[in-house]
Amino acid sequence: MVKRARSRGTLASLAAELGVSRTTVSNAYNNPDQLSAQLRQRILAAAHARGYPGPDPMARSLRTRRVGSIGVLLTEDLTYAFEDAASVDFLAGMAAATHGSDSSLTLIPAGPSETDASALVGRAVVDGVVVYSVAEGDPHLSAACARHLPLVVCDQPTGIDTLPFVGIDDRAAIRPAARALVEAGHRRIGILAIRLQREHQDGPVDRATLPQAALHVQRDRVLGALDEFAAAGIDPAQVPVITRHINDHANCFSAARELLETHPDLTAVLCTTDSMALGVLEYARDHGISVPEELSVTGFDGIRNALILGLTTVIQPNKEKGTAAGRMLLSLIDAHLADQPPPDPPPRQILPTTFHAGRTVAPPRD
Incomplete structure (x- = not known):
């Protein structure tokens, strides 16, 4: 005799069973601070017992118009992002900027090659993009701009007055x-x-x-x-x-x-x-x-x-540069989703640098 698989619960069925609204069930996952600890625990326990995995993130993104991820476009091979110390610090700053924002990071490693730039950037499911250090006229930058998503350029190019920018002199x-x-x-x-x-x-x-x-x-x-x-x-x-x-x-x-x-x-x-x-x-x-x-x-x-x-x-300030770029992008995303016009002129942040005397300079021997 073949046993029928137990049907998984849904948000609506779980709400009806517990005698709460569907919004309350959703808040148990997406806005836990809106519920008491006891009520949230009761909802999660019932969901676990019914095999309910939580609200569908795709449905939520369609409803809120927010994917929940920001892209970092790197025109390097992916391994470079984890081997180059300055890039690691920059990404750490980006991660710090997203903390508590319900947004994750999506790395878009375009690599030094310029083939299929539009397809690669176009496939990224993100709310906005930080373009990290590309050449002026780079096709990956053009492809990112063509998506009409909030975008911040970090490091280069600096000469595009219509784009938000974070960098140094x-x-x-x-x-x-x-x-x-x-x-x-x-x-x-x-x-x-x-x-x-x-x-x-x-x-x-x-x-x-x-x-x-x-x-x-x-x-x-x-x-x-x-x-x-x-x-x-x-x-x-x-x-x-x-x-x-x-x-x-x-x-x-x-x-x-x-x-x-x-x-x-x-x-x-x-x-x-x-x-x-x-x-x-x-x-x-x-x-x-x-x-x-x-x-x-x-x-x-x-x-x-x-x-x-x-x-x-x-x-x-590599880490601070990443934090500044991430925060600037999140602010632009919030304004974009609220149908607010982009700031004019675009925001531009130049960060200070510091000279470290170290021990590797001395007068020439001769």
Whole structure:
């Protein structure tokens, strides 16, 4: 004899059985602070006994027009979000912003490739999007804008006046690091930078194309350093700049090797990320180069490992940046769902940075 499966309860049947409204049953799951602890426990116990899993989240999203998730568009492979220390701090800030908001995070890892940008971004089920550090004219940014959802740009591009923005002044922020090298007496200085263009490029940077580089965060850090060097009488054309498309350990180490082996006369290296600086420190250690006695090094970001090692660097508020972007987006989502017009002009928040003197800068030996 085949037993009939016991039918699962529904919100309506549970409400009728308990003698409460359907809203009360729904509140037991979605707004528990609206009920007494005793009533909520009685509803949950009855639901468990009847096999009722709770209100259908899809039905709720249709009713409230809110999905309950905000997207973070990363134009990197997904592993980068968990390996790059600055990105980890940024995502931690985003998570902090969503705490208590009934919204989760959805990572949209577009990767460096630009294929199927519209399809990838279009499939994301989110209430809004934070676009994290993409090039001006990037197709993923265009695809995100085409969805007409609330959107916040973080880091770059900065030049789109119609979009909300959170970031720092990269060109000004790096100047204290460059100034520390100049004031220590260095004149033979090299620069390591990560991706400047959407197209894959590793090696020396063409100085003629630098001012038009599509990724302005790195472009502005390089230009800010060159501004400081020029003010000290150092010819920017004599400052070698080496770039890597991917900011991982292997590339940072190889960039350090390329710069120091092709320019053995350098007494200092300015890096536009702490990851690059850590690559220089590792290369120097492996080749018996004393830091800072024989080679001075500066970084940018203020990640934990760099600070532990005493790196001279610029600390940018990566976690606070994520929190600010998340809160700005949630506010825009609330206004959007209330059918309020978007703010004009769009909100724009520039966060401060701090120079950390560290222990990796000293006068050149000669």
